Amino acid sequence: MKAHVYVTLKRTVLDAQGKTVADALRRMEYKGVADVRQGKYFLLTLEDGLSETAAHTEIERIASEVLTNPVIEEFTFRLEV
Amino acid sequence: MKAHVYVTLKRTVLDAQGKTVADALRRMEYKGVADVRQGKYFLLTLEDGLSETAAHTEIERIASEVLTNPVIEEFTFRLEV
Numbered sequence: 001m002k003a004h005v006y007v008t009l010k011r012t013v014l015d016a017q018g019k020t021v022a023d024a025l026r027r028m029e030y031k032g033v034a035d036v037r038q039g040k041y042f043l044l045t046l047e048d049g050l051s052e053t054a055a056h057t058e059i060e061r062i063a064s065e066v067l068t069n070p071v072i073e074e075f076t077f078r079l080e081v
Numbered sequence: 082m083k084a085h086v087y088v089t090l091k092r093t094v095l096d097a098q099g100k101t102v103a104d105a106l107r108r109m110e111y112k113g114v115a116d117v118r119q120g121k122y123f124l125l126t127l128e129d130g131l132s133e134t135a136a137h138t139e140i141e142r143i144a145s146e147v148l149t150n151p152v153i154e155e156f157t158f159r160l161e162v
Contacts, residue, residue: 006122007122008122008124018123021123021147021148024147025143025147028147030139030142030143030147031131031135031139032127032128032131032135032136032139033125033126033127033128033139033143034126034127034128035125035126036123036124036125036126037123037124038121038122038123039121039122039123039124040119040120040121040122041087041088041089041119041120041121041122042099042102042117042118042119042120043089043117043118043120044114044116044117045114045115045116045117046113046114046115047113047114047115050112050113054112054113055113058111058112058113058114061111062106062111062114066102066105066106066109066111067102
């Protein structure tokens with residue numbers, strides 16, 4: 001089983017990196033991009049024998065306690081069973 | 082329409098950040114994590130009026146030419162219509 005975790009800045013936080021990428025795309029004349037937000041992506045490979053429920057609970061804990069700065073970041077994740 | 086782009090190190094490249102996170106999770110006694118790979122996540126909001134085909138082509142170009150270092154990184158993406 002694998003867990004895909006996506007950590008992004010909260011909407012209330014200025015995404016300077018995302019804005020820089022968006023400006024660069026415009027300057028380089030790439031078409032059709034209105035906005036860019038940049039974050040972190042984690043791919044966790046889980047050990048065999050972990051139930052889906054246990055995995056969900058553990059990944060929720062890991063994402064909120066280790067992978068995310070709760071003051072400025074939020075996360076979503078999905079399990080790949 | 083939105084595009085979710087995931088940029089990760091190629092399998093042949095040592096993922097030092099991912100390894101550091103994995104070691105930390107073990108030390109902090111989180112259970113069931115065999116491996117961690119860390120990458121970048123981009124959420125691109127596309128302008129209205131772009132066809133799905135045109136969006137696919139443009140995102141492929143942007144991801145390969147701007148968001149990814151082809152020597153050490155690879156990418157996947159999905160469109161959210």
